[in-house]
Amino acid sequence: MVGGFDGRSVIVTGAGSGIGRAAALAFAAQGARVVVADLNAEGAQQTVEEIEQAGGSAVAVTGDLSEQAVVDQVTTTAVERFGGVDVLVNNAGIMDRMSALADVSDAEWERVIRVNLTAPFLLTRAVLPHMLAAGKGAIVNTASEAGLRGSAAGAAYTASKHGMVGLTKNLAVMYRKQGIRANAIAPGGTATRIVVDVEQGAHGPTALGPHFVNLGRVARPEEQAAAIVFLASDAASNINGVVLPVDDGWSAV
Numbered sequence: 001m002v003g004g005f006d007g008r009s010v011i012v013t014g015a016g017s018g019i020g021r022a023a024a025l026a027f028a029a030q031g032a033r034v035v036v037a038d039l040n041a042e043g044a045q046q047t048v049e050e051i052e053q054a055g056g057s058a059v060a061v062t063g064d065l066s067e068q069a070v071v072d073q074v075t076t077t078a079v080e081r082f083g084g085v086d087v088l089v090n091n092a093g094i095m096d097r098m099s100a101l102a103d104v105s106d107a108e109w110e111r112v113i114r115v116n117l118t119a120p121f122l123l124t125r126a127v128l129p130h131m132l133a134a135g136k137g138a139i140v141n142t143a144s145e146a147g148l149r150g151s152a153a154g155a156a157y158t159a160s161k162h163g164m165v166g167l168t169k170n171l172a173v174m175y176r177k178q179g180i181r182a183n184a185i186a187p188g189g190t191a192t193r194i195v196v197d198v199e200q201g202a203h204g205p206t207a208l209g210p211h212f213v214n215l216g217r218v219a220r221p222e223e224q225a226a227a228i229v230f231l232a233s234d235a236a237s238n239i240n241g242v243v244l245p246v247d248d249g250w251s252a253v
């Protein structure tokens with residue numbers, strides 16, 4: 001396979017399903033060698049098989065990315081198998097219960113923040129030394145419409161995705177002199193397997209009002225993947241610190 005990512009080493013988290021799988025396939029189709037990281041072993045293996053069947057190169061690493069040992073394994077695999085890390089896509093994430101703050105349990109808060117914000121922090125911290133040594137690298141984070149506004153999810157998910165936006169912008173500024181770019185996409189509703197275990201109380205989705213329902217067309221995962229691949233590519237060489245909505249205009253409402 002030959003393309004804009006020929007021979008480059010790309011880590012995609014949450015690549016066993018949805019947006020992450022579509023991104024892994026898209027990178028591989030452009031020649032990248034992909035580390036498919038996911039909690040779901042079956043999903044990760046299926047992504048690897050699809051890439052290999054199409055003539056590409058990929059390896060799966062299975063585990064919970066909120067654990068340092070798994071983060072280290074993902075990083076080591078990219079370095080040892082593919083010679084470094086050219087691109088890191090922090091995409092794995094989980095939804096909250098759409099709860100208003102007073103109804104958020106400790107467990108919901110801690111799990112959502114841990115998976116959606118702490119795990120990307122851990123993996124980025126592990127990968128950065130390799131990008132710094134190479135003098136180049138591109139990081140793309142999957143934020144959300146809920147990283148742009150207060151009316152797209154519950155308190156925990158909204159806080160985690162606003163955190164992801166802050167992390168992205170801070171990375172962009174801190175490392176721009178060292179050849180590393182960091183950007184994010186903010187997907188609107190996208191047809192994936194993400195689970196919304198909805199809180200049905202008065203402070204759940206009903207409290208979010210018309211901005212929650214005026215969300216436009218549901219995207220295909222491939223539409224999100226195309227934006228991720230663009231932001232990671234040399235075509236985006238002067239784009240750093242942006243949060244790109246991919247949302248059929250939801251953020252314009």
Ligand SMILES: NC(=O)c1ccc[n+]([C@@H]2O[C@H](COP(=O)([O-])OP(=O)(O)OC[C@H]3O[C@@H](n4cnc5c(N)ncnc54)[C@H](O)[C@@H]3O)[C@@H](O)[C@H]2O)c1
Pocket residue numbers: 013014015016017018019020037038039040043063064065066091092093094095115119142143144145186187188189190191192193194195
């Ligand atoms: N689908 C949407 O409407 C939508 C909208 C905005 C943002 N997003 C974001 O897109 C990203 C991808 O989600 P998706 O919609 O493709 O959902 P998905 O459930 O289809 O895929 C997410 C993948 O992440 C993996 N994952 C979850 N927790 C993990 C962990 N701790 N360690 C490793 N892997 C883990 C899951 O196993 C799954 O394969 C998430 O960050 C999500 O918040 C999705």
